[in-house]
Amino acid sequence: MERPRTTQGGDYSPLPSGPQENYTRQGEDDSGELEDCCESAMRKLAIGISSTVRRGDDEPVMEMESGRSTRSRARRVGPSDKRREKLFADIERIQGQIAERNERNARRRKRLEELKAQDDAEKWEDELYQTRVQELNEARVRIETSSSTSTQDIFQGVLQLNEEISRTASEIIRAAAPLSVTERHGLNIPHVIRKTLGKAFLFLFQSDEDHVLEDKQLVQAVLQIFLARSCAELIDCWTLGSNYFNHGMDKLYDRILQKETQMIAGKWRQLAFGKMPIGWNLQKHADHNARDVLQILGCAGWGGLNNLQVQPLIKELMVMADQLRKNVKMDMIGSDLRPWVALYNAKYHPVTMKDVANRFGMERTTGAERFHVLGSTALGLKAYQKVEGSTPRLTAQVVYQTKVLCVEPLRGRSSGTKTPIPRSDSTSRHLSRGRSFSMS
Incomplete structure (x- = not known):
């Protein structure tokens, strides 16, 4: 699956929202891809949060910068509240989109089943009609010739x-x-x-x-x-x-x-x-x-x-x-x-x-x-x-x-x-x- 896009600051780009109206009678279900995307974002967020909880906000994390000497300089890093809120907002938005699309797909599946049932009924009526027409023609021929x-x-x-x-x-x-x-x-x-x-x-x-x-x-x-x-x-x-x-x-x-x-x-x-x-x-x-x-x-x-x-x-x-x-x-x-x-x-x-x-x-x-x-x-x-x-x-x-x-x-x-x-x-x-x- 394609990896979610990120911004220059490392944030995830928001997924496009809004209904997709390219619905065909076959009723293709597009909720699977969205669910995979949401699951990936939630997994990454969970990893980030769990690592932060283990380290604590005040615990420093040492990163080695290339081009420096063996003498390293510690730099304190950690997720900000703003970034955390943005991630939660993205999760809620994605979950809402998933629920909405699930409902829409459920309606489409129901409509598709209705159309299939109607199509089967019409085919049965057509076959029955053709059979009766054939029998009537045979009866007429038999009446005329018998x-x-x-x-x-x-x-x-x-x-x-x-x-x-x-x-x-x-x-x-x-x-x-x-x-x-x-x-x-x-x-x-x-x-x-x-x-x-x-x-x-x-x-x-x-x-x-x-x-x-x-x-x-x-x-x-x-x-x-x-x-x-x-x-x-x-x-x-x-x-x-x-x-x-x-x-x-x-x-x-x-x-x-x-x-x-x-x-x-x-x-x-x-x-x-x-x-x-x-x-x-x-x-x-x-x-x-x-x-x-x-x-x-x-x-x-x-x-x-x-x-x-x-x-x-x-x-x-x-x-x-x-x-x-x-x-x-x-x-x-x-x-x-x-x-x-x-x-x-x-x-x-x-x-x-x-x-x-x-x-x-x-x-x-x-x-x-x-x-x-x-x-x-x-x-x-x-x-x-x-x-x-x-x-x-x-x-x-x-x-x-x-x-x-x-x-x-x-x-x-x-x-x-x-x-x-x-x-x-x-x-x-x-x-x-x-x-x-x-x-x-």
Whole structure:
């Protein structure tokens, strides 16, 4: 360290005082050099004072002057009071400067820590912002590119599925042969119909004759109702074989659609569907439906087919329905397209439904609005659009009407039992005696 400067009389020159304003963000600490200087001055002062105390002010100190003879002359020397006061004043001044600079350095260190913390926070916010921007850009790209299926593809898929439903039912009934009385008596008709078609269809199969449905066209219509409903249920599934889980996912999707935009809801539907458990495989689903078709045929008085003959036809139909399910739930984001069928006893609506009784050799009647649906023989398609506003709502636009068979409104007896109204001799001959129905 540099030695403190002195005057000609031997006194120490006072150190420069005053704040040093050349402060940088790095906060260089300059108190160390000042402390070293002060420590050196105090050490020298202490040495001088201690030596004076040991000698005393009156004790002479002998100094040999050069150029003199060996005969020396004593000279009395010692620190004066003025010099001592000056040294004490310098010490106090230096100590004050040290304290002041320590305080200033402490403030600077505190400010530096605050700036570092602020800088770290700003860097973290910048990194987080950049991450979110990147994720948003990726999401936008994915939203724009992940709709690999167009609306026209889904429209065409529904039409092809309906054609396959009609072709499958037609091939099955064309290959069927009448069952013998013995074979038919072994069937539990009420149980089978309740399980496959529903209790509402029992009146079609209750008869004392050998064959409940002699008209193959009517049997084909019933098979198409069953197959169309099975395909619609498959398309509506999030995972196969779990109705409770599917119902819960539908409710969750509807809640998201109410609170978010249709694009966000569609993106959630895509991501959620991609993570769904597989559930049943299509082979198991096809086997299950093939057994049901054979049982319905048996209840109608027709047989001659086995599972090996029917299962490939049903499997092909289920594959098409499953592909349509993936298209509407995962491949389509910006739109909400839903294939659907009308269930039994739904009120006939000419805008969303189309009566196709004449396709099965039945008479169409006027005033169909007052009729009720027996079932859908083909799927319809609706496009749902969310209308934003103070009270957001979903509107449905009919893309394809569902094709239905209708029954005239049921009139209740005095006991409350409902009976279909007879309308046509060509259809009533296939029903039980005294219980006929009409198809429009």
